[in-house]
Amino acid sequence: MAKSRKNEGNESVAKDDGAARGEGVVAVTARPKVPAAPKRPSADLARRAAAHVPAGRLAVRKTYKLYVNGAFPRSESGRSYPVTSADGTHLANAALASRKDARDAVQAARKAFGGWSQRTAYNRGQILYRVAEVLEGRRAQFVQEVVDADGVDRSLAESLVSAAIDRWVYYAGWTDKIAQVAGGSNPVSGPYYNHSAPEPTGVVAVVAPQSGPLLGLVSVVAPVIAGGNTAVVVASERAPLAAVSLAEVLATSDLPGGVVNILTGRTAELAPPLAAHADVNALDLTGANDMAAGLEEAAAATLKRVVRPEPAPDWFADPGLSRVTPFLETKTVWHPIGI
Amino acid sequence: MPDTALAAATTASNTSLRSFLHGLPGVDEVGARARAADLSTRSIKTSAKAQAIDLAIRMVDLTTLEGADTPGKVRALAGKAVHPDPADPSAPRVAAVCVYSDLVAVAVEALAGSGVGVASVATAFPSGRAPLEAKLVDTRRAVADGASEIDMVIDRGAFLAGDYLKVHEEIVAVKEACGSAHLKVILETGELATYDNVRRASWLAMRAGADFIKTSTGKVSPAATLPVTLVMLEAVRDFRAETGRQIGVKPAGGIRTTKDAIKNLVLVNEVAGEDWLDPEWFRLGASSLLNDLLMQRTKLTTGVYPGPDYYTLD
């Protein structure tokens, strides 16, 4: 077996070449196999392709829409705004969501909360892991989007996407461990059983970081839903396209509709109504920058839990539970012990 | 009803009724659900499936309970009840047709001599919110028009308020109004909320003279879930062991597929026992179920998946 390969860091990125796998190993099994594909495509097929597919074929562009309640609506306002690459080239038009879209998103998140929070932690973990699987399968697209949005070189973009995929895996592994780490039995004096366990707080409005179109976004969204909350996310205003593509991944990963809702548009237009919304339980202001203080003040009216922006977040660092526990409540249960 | 349990109960006070019902063993919800789920993994195939399908057809109370029901609709349903599958005369007829009380006469005429019974819902179905006098008039009228079975609803409000005596007395009165007609008592388990309540309501109904206990009106969700049917089957099993009197069970509402029906039969078989595997003791209140049973029946005999266009709509 090709032992050296196993040491390479990002193993899951390496694609099977088939030959390496079987080398020197007793055949994996006598499992029934489907017939192999023909060795080379026939010349005829190539000829027909050349005849039918024009050389300068016009690409079909994607319409970037919102992601609300598991569906992809345009903004109810009918508006959009141009999104450009780091060097100023026009990339696409993104939907310019309105306050009403924000309201719809909160409604969807609230509706989804009951089901999502009641799922077993294991099931939530499986779904988050599935997100990683599906994201891995579309990594090339995301690498391109990160390159376009941030103007970083391709190898850095590869690392950013890899870290984003692995972050889903990381939180997939947390779902069924949070309670053991953050909860436990309490040795109260007296004949009482006393036990504390964390529970999700509810609907969390997330102002995603303005930089880090994928890794930053994933780093703030995944911990919120890992804990059993549902989310309304305001994507990076400058670089929202990867967020919409991520929504497509979420929509095809068995994540129930409404658990994550993604709005694109002006942060200054969307964040205030969310911060003040009485049916929002918590607020992550990571991407709010200099709006943060005002939003926090608005959130105070209904005593929302608030996570303030960090000055210079390092999205590669191990986040631990730092972004999970702020969105959890602790519930303590007492019960007498006696015959 | 000569049996002692009933005699004792009819003279009971609400207090004694309450202490009896609350003295019944509890039902652990998780355990009951797990047992029902476990039984629903039974794999009923080939010859067993064929038997089960025919038995299920014979147990169907083919039902129409809509505000838009007409004599025409009831006649069509009656025709279907007698010859469920026009293309296959070997398909058995159903147990009964179940209609509102004002359409009993139509059903009775349409089914005369067929062997298919006529069941009528009564007592201000589905809510049960009417004075007792009205409920009795409703019942007597249905019986007078020829209904062989009466499906009454209990007063869930009284039950939930703890007025067990009122529920009891209503059942006793309706039973009396039924004369020789069989009385099915609908508990509307979806509104009783807990399995403890399902067990208590089952015993209350049985002690008051029910011939059948029935899960639901079909107008409230959840209707006939497997754990509810499980708890009711345990109740009739225990009631017979205690009094010697056998009571039937009728899940109704939400049973739409052959798979649902077979899961119910497995429950009957393994919880109450095969004494209940007979239309006299077990019914399935349903409408769309029948066509699915017929389609599966055809699939078993021909090996080909049938399409709904080949079965009559009612």
Next chain:
Amino acid sequence: MADKIFEYAPAPESRAVVSIRPEYGLFIDGEFTEPTDARITTVNPADEEELATVSVADEADVDRAITAARRAFETVWGPMAPAERGKYLFRISRIIQERARELAVLESLDNGKPIKETRDVDIPLVAAHFFYYAGWADKLAHAGLGPSPRPLGVAAQVIPWNFPLLMLAWKIAPALAAGNTVVLKPAETTPLTALLFAEICQEAELPPGVVNILTGAGGTGRALVAHPGSDKVAFTGSTEVGREIARAVAGTDKRVTLELGGKGANIVYDDAAIDQAVEGIVTGIFFNQGHVCCAGSRLLVQESVAEEVLERLKARVSRLRLGDPLDKNTDIGAINSAAQLARVRELAQVGEEEGNERWSPACELPDRGFWFAPTVFTGVTQANRVAREEIFGPVLSVLTFRTPEEAVEKANNTPYGLSAGVWTEKGSRMLWTANRLRAGVVWSNTFNKFDPASPFGGYKESGYGREGGRHGLEAYLNG
């Protein structure tokens, strides 16, 4: 048509999904060796059909496996980024899910347990266990064992035949997540799913040497446990062998966890939800033919409801369907081996000779294979051997009690302390009872529930150490 209105037709799960090789080598350093000269034949206990021959590892094989595991620990698995280790385990979990039916059928063939259990319990739990511990790999600092806990090194692991693949998962998943490498010996009568697991490791491209599977019998197990090259010994099996292992490692630096026998008490109070209690009694003793170390093999029922409970219990047991393990409607499968059948028979005989009342439902046993009808002994006292010794078969001993104190006293009156059950609708009484029970797992109003997030293990002679949950990591880490 009055009788047998509704007889379930046979509903066998297809065997076509598994392909068993005629002979198997050992899995060392990522490869299968040529089969050794010494062989064991593994049979289907349901019909005694020979399924395959497997190799018997000798001391030299053990040495090679330990060496491979050591090398893998030092060069690959130990240095690897923890998140990457976790991703291998996630992969393994997903492949197990993908190949779940194949594993379930193979497990039923080799072990004799009903497909209903392998399909709905064993294999899903195996996948869940790997998934759970996969997530721990990069979170060990949160396990409460210090800021940067270190793996031990090489773990020597020996597992029993009652839950072959599940016990493998309980051993391998936490060991690997914590950064150890393993050499595991499956039971001699149930090696096949462990060997298929080796193939799954290959499919997952797990680095060679991280997992090594050595088949064999007691001699192989002794050699593995005694080998000086391991840092840890983990064993699940009989208390007798557990004692032997504890002696063998005495005075060494090796860490040890032992999950041994049990004689679980299932306490039924008079206010229990009776139908669910009966269900729990049945699950407690007849799940997996009673081949369960934590089985509720002693029913302690309050005298005031004893008669009623027994009557319902017998009616319920009469409905159990015993037969072909691959039939989807089978509740009770085959006893795993001729030797185990002999032991169950012997103890049941003793139970009769001691004057206990023996009852079994009318139940046709197949002609071939190893079979034992569900059996209930009533009128049992604490002095009877059937109330003291682990039978590890479908045999329930029924005792009665009058007060909660008496129930707890009787329940604790055993050298074992693995599991117990408490049935009552009163929460405070449940907690009171659970507080006083000297048992590692107490199930209330349920029984035989397992979850990767929940620690499992015994008091007293049922062993030490816990498997599952955050606590399960402790066995494989130095704080």
